[in-house]
Amino acid sequence: MSQVVTAAPDYAGQFAAWSSAVPLPAPLADMRRDAFQSFEQLGFPTTRLEEWRFTNVAPITKIPFVAPEGASSLSRESLDRLQLPQLGGAELVFVNGRLAPDLSSTTGLPDGVRVAGLAEMLAGQAGAVAGRVGQLAGAAGQAFTALNTAFLGDGAVVEVDDGVVVETPIHLLFVTSPDTAPVLSQPRVVVSAGANSQVCLVESHAGTGEGAYLSNAVSEMWVADHAVVDHYVVAREADAGYHVGQLVATLGRASNFSSHAITLGGAIVRNEARVILGGEGGECTLNGLYLGTGRQLVDNQTTIDHATPHCDSHELYKGILDGQSRAVFNGKIIVRLDAQKTDAKQSNKALLLSEGAQVTTKPQLEIFADDVKCTHGATVGQLDDEALFYLRSRALSEEQARQLLVHAFAADLLGHIKVGAIREQLDALLLERLPVGS
Amino acid sequence: MAAGNVMSTATQTVEELAKQEYKYGFVTDVEQETIPKGLSEDVIRRISAIKQEPEWLLEWRLNAFRVWSKMSEPEWHNVHYNKVDYQDISYYSAPKQKKQLESLDDVDPEIRATFDKLGISLDEQKRLSGVAVDAVFDSVSVATTFKGTLANLGIIFCSFSEAVRDHPELVRKYLGTVVPHSDNFFAALNSAVFSDGSFAYIPKGVKCPMELSTYFRINAANTGQFERTLLVADEGAEVSYLEGCTAPQRDENQLHAAVVELVALEGATIKYSTVQNWYPGDAEGKGGIYNFVTKRGTAFDNAKITWTQVETGSAITWKYPSCILQGDNSVGEFYSVAVTNNRQQADTGTKMVHLGKNTRSTIISKGISAGLGQNTYRGLVRIGKGATSARNFSQCDSLLIGDRCGAHTFPYLEVKNTSSQVEHEASTSKIGEDQIFYCRQRGLSTEDAVNLIVNGFCKEVFRELPMEFAVEAQKLLSISLEGSVG
Numbered sequence: 001m002s003q004v005v006t007a008a009p010d011y012a013g014q015f016a017a018w019s020s021a022v023p024l025p026a027p028l029a030d031m032r033r034d035a036f037q038s039f040e041q042l043g044f045p046t047t048r049l050e051e052w053r054f055t056n057v058a059p060i061t062k063i064p065f066v067a068p069e070g071a072s073s074l075s076r077e078s079l080d081r082l083q084l085p086q087l088g089g090a091e092l093v094f095v096n097g098r099l100a101p102d103l104s105s106t107t108g109l110p111d112g113v114r115v116a117g118l119a120e121m122l123a124g125q126a127g128a129v130a131g132r133v134g135q136l137a138g139a140a141g142q143a144f145t146a147l148n149t150a151f152l153g154d155g156a157v158v159e160v161d162d163g164v165v166v167e168t169p170i171h172l173l174f175v176t177s178p179d180t181a182p183v184l185s186q187p188r189v190v191v192s193a194g195a196n197s198q199v200c201l202v203e204s205h206a207g208t209g210e211g212a213y214l215s216n217a218v219s220e221m222w223v224a225d226h227a228v229v230d231h232y233v234v235a236r237e238a239d240a241g242y243h244v245g246q247l248v249a250t251l252g253r254a255s256n257f258s259s260h261a262i263t264l265g266g267a268i269v270r271n272e273a274r275v276i277l278g279g280e281g282g283e284c285t286l287n288g289l290y291l292g293t294g295r296q297l298v299d300n301q302t303t304i305d306h307a308t309p310h311c312d313s314h315e316l317y318k319g320i321l322d323g324q325s326r327a328v329f330n331g332k333i334i335v336r337l338d339a340q341k342t343d344a345k346q347s348n349k350a351l352l353l354s355e356g357a358q359v360t361t362k363p364q365l366e367i368f369a370d371d372v373k374c375t376h377g378a379t380v381g382q383l384d385d386e387a388l389f390y391l392r393s394r395a396l397s398e399e400q401a402r403q404l405l406v407h408a409f410a411a412d413l414l415g416h417i418k419v420g421a422i423r424e425q426l427d428a429l430l431l432e433r434l435p436v437g438s
Numbered sequence: 439m440a441a442g443n444v445m446s447t448a449t450q451t452v453e454e455l456a457k458q459e460y461k462y463g464f465v466t467d468v469e470q471e472t473i474p475k476g477l478s479e480d481v482i483r484r485i486s487a488i489k490q491e492p493e494w495l496l497e498w499r500l501n502a503f504r505v506w507s508k509m510s511e512p513e514w515h516n517v518h519y520n521k522v523d524y525q526d527i528s529y530y531s532a533p534k535q536k537k538q539l540e541s542l543d544d545v546d547p548e549i550r551a552t553f554d555k556l557g558i559s560l561d562e563q564k565r566l567s568g569v570a571v572d573a574v575f576d577s578v579s580v581a582t583t584f585k586g587t588l589a590n591l592g593i594i595f596c597s598f599s600e601a602v603r604d605h606p607e608l609v610r611k612y613l614g615t616v617v618p619h620s621d622n623f624f625a626a627l628n629s630a631v632f633s634d635g636s637f638a639y640i641p642k643g644v645k646c647p648m649e650l651s652t653y654f655r656i657n658a659a660n661t662g663q664f665e666r667t668l669l670v671a672d673e674g675a676e677v678s679y680l681e682g683c684t685a686p687q688r689d690e691n692q693l694h695a696a697v698v699e700l701v702a703l704e705g706a707t708i709k710y711s712t713v714q715n716w717y718p719g720d721a722e723g724k725g726g727i728y729n730f731v732t733k734r735g736t737a738f739d740n741a742k743i744t745w746t747q748v749e750t751g752s753a754i755t756w757k758y759p760s761c762i763l764q765g766d767n768s769v770g771e772f773y774s775v776a777v778t779n780n781r782q783q784a785d786t787g788t789k790m791v792h793l794g795k796n797t798r799s800t801i802i803s804k805g806i807s808a809g810l811g812q813n814t815y816r817g818l819v820r821i822g823k824g825a826t827s828a829r830n831f832s833q834c835d836s837l838l839i840g841d842r843c844g845a846h847t848f849p850y851l852e853v854k855n856t857s858s859q860v861e862h863e864a865s866t867s868k869i870g871e872d873q874i875f876y877c878r879q880r881g882l883s884t885e886d887a888v889n890l891i892v893n894g895f896c897k898e899v900f901r902e903l904p905m906e907f908a909v910e911a912q913k914l915l916s917i918s919l920e921g922s923v924g
Contacts, residue, residue, distance in 0.1 A: 352855075358854045359853045360850070360853070361850075361862075362848065362851070363849060365836075365846060367846065367866055371868055372866060378862040381860070
């Protein structure tokens with residue numbers, strides 16, 4: 001690590017400076033103050049909390065992260081070096097949580113779609129978005145969300161009007177580039193998809209350099225009646241990077257929402273997703289793929305809240321763990337009273353490739369209605385010796401055989417990814433950097 | 439409309455059955471020796487003195503009490519109840535013995551009558567079923583049958599107090615080795631104040647010729663029961679143990695915090711079956727037993743522990759019979775049926791801790807919720823670093839009867855060894871109207887149809903129960919289910 005870590009983290013001091021340096025309209029400024037208070041009260045989570053039992057964030061608490069008040073710069077070359085997928089549509093690039101207008105482009109968007117920086121939106125026609133921020137992802141009991149809200153400043157806003165179909169995916173790129181001090185990047189994403197609209201969003205999180213940083217992102221999404229939203233989060237943080245992401249989505253009647261969490265790098269990566277099926281006939285898909293190597297810790301926490309009848313949800317998470325990496329999966333499905341005809345499926349499968357890898361999985365069902373179909377399954381295993389033997393007997397080397405099997409393990413998840421550029425990149429990545437194990 | 443008729447018949451049946459009084463609710467008026475309410479070191483010293491216990495056991499109790507005083511009551515479970523005031527409980531009550539018991543005939547006639555009502559007349563048991571019964575009546579064993587037959591084989595089966603008196607070396611060697619005195623809030627409480635319980639020791643290579651059985655019974659008002667069971671199967675021994683429970687009807691909630699420890703030494707097999715039918719409270723959830731139990735077994739090399747439980751009673755059940763698979767090739771099994779009806783709440787499941795190589799475990803859990811019942815399965819499967827080639831299969835199914843009940847599952851899987859295989863499956867369903875319709879068509883009443891379907895749902899577990907228990911379990915299920923149709 002190139003940084004010299006000396007001082008203890010001083011979030012109170014930073015908050016005071018941030019409040020005056022980054023002005024917000026009155027209700028939001030109040031929310032920011034309240035959020036900081038609840039962060040102060042909560043402190044960073046400890047393993048004594050049920051939701052954090054297996055995820056020790058002690059390393060995060062010890063590093064004095066600094067949230068940069070001004071804009072940070074990043075050259076086009078260093079951005080290209082990250083080899084993020086080219087989606088060919090609108091692209092917003094954020095560096096250390098701040099929009100970098102020179103790297104971003106919003107051309108080619110159809111009418112009725114607004115893609116812009118949160119700071120810019122709040123400064124201009126604040127109306128709709130100011131009323132949305134913080135409404136879904138409340139700070140109560142959630143220390144990281146509270147921290148994000150306390151340092152609310154910039155982020156991405158995507159608004160799609162009723163009936164508008166956005167054909168090319170919208171790319172939101174969050175690059176954290178620590179320089180001399182450990183950086184705290186806290187973007188906020190606010191998405192609203194109007195009735196009968198259709199949109200695909202890709203969030204890429206990446207880091208440069210070898211310094212430590214914390215990317216603490218919060219996304220809030222409103223999916224109106226009959227809307228279709230596809231959402232992808234590709235966390236490809238640097239080795240010394242920490243990532244905590246919270247996604248909260250609320251779904252209208254007969255809407256369709258899918259979110260794919262793909263975790264490829266980072267020291268500790270925690271993805272939280274909470275989806276509220278708030279209208280009848282809603283459908284929700286949460287998928288995840290995580291590859292762990294070295295001493296990484298990947299934690300996926302999902303909650304699907306079947307609040308209304310006749311909703312379907314599908315969840316498939318797959319993990320491939322190598323080295324000393326650890327994975328945590330906690331999938332909660334709540335079926336509320338009278339949410340009849342619910343169909344919820346959940347599955348978490350993990351493949352352990354090395355002696356030191358570990359998995360902790362907790363699929364959790366809470367059901368308060370009787371006419372429902374709920375299933376969950378979890379498996380933890382290793383490569384099948386017989387399958388390996390079969391391939392070896394057909395003249396594949398041990399390494400090739402293992403790669404093929406590991407690729408096949410992840411293949412069905414790749415099949416669910418509709419954005420070609422992401423799928424192809426993942427496909428190549430799986431074959432090339434795939435952990436081979438021992 | 440056919441379906442409509444089915445529904446209304448079902449509702450009627452439900453109402454009729456729901457009104458059914460708790461069959462075993464009665465209070466036997468036996469003189470009791472009761473210590474004043476409250477818990478302190480003095481109370482523990484007094485319990486120990488009454489029971490004429492050796493110094494080491496008193497020390498052990500006091501240590502447990504000191505640990506307990508610093509603990510707070512757990513709140514992570516998924517059940518809601520009014521907190522227990524631990525100073526408002528009398529921690530010891532024993533039927534006053536009028537004279538030394540020479541034979542069954544000397545047993546207090548009132549107690550005998552109680553057992554008769556429960557259908558476990560000692561003579562009957564002795565003569566017909568070949569089951570040795572160590573009947574625990576409010577904490578003190580009043581009679582033990584078949585002692586002679588067992589003694590010939592070197593099997594020790596007696597009340598805990600007797601074991602402390604007659605076999606202190608065995609008790610001291612194994613007590614607290616599986617559930618330490620500081621294990622959890624309720625186990626620590628039990629360790630401090632346990633009144634009596636059962637003790638069994640099966641010597642090396644002996645296969646116990648009969649099912650060992652204990653009937654527990656809570657009697658005096660306001661006396662929580664704190665049983666302690668210790669079961670040791672020496673190398674290569676085999677034993678099947680039955681535990682069945684009924685309790686009289688009460689308005690105040692009664693606390694029950696038992697501890698069961700099983701030690702299966704190399705190559706031993708222990709099968710522990712429970713049918714629990716404590717008073718669940720009335721339809722409004724008034725009264726009923728709080729059942730906070732710690733059950734755990736340690737299996738050494740090649741040993742096998744099987745837990746089978748049918749949980750139909752208690753207002754609150756909080757119970758996780760567990761296996762520590764310490765030895766290589768050891769096997770742990772858990773089969774459970776838990777029924778919650780009216781306002782009953784159950785948070786139950788198991789822990790399988792794989793430490794040895796080639797250890798295997800199976801978990802089959804069936805949860806049935808009806809009325810306003812809340813049923814939670816909470817399980818842990820932990821594969822330790824050294825548990826090479828460990829294997830686990832878990833299946834937890836829930837059946838919902840009615841639209842106001844809940845079924846929840848909280849399975850934890852922790853895997854730290856790559857050569858292991860862990861599988862978990864869970865499903866939730868209800869009794870289909872088409873299934874009921876099919877049975878009705880073939881001349882079964884709605885109630886019988888529900889019983890049939892529920893019994894089918896639980897078959898995998900009932901199959902594991904010893905014969906007599908399986909019959910009782912099926913009866914219990916049909917009584918406590920009140921055949922509602924969703």
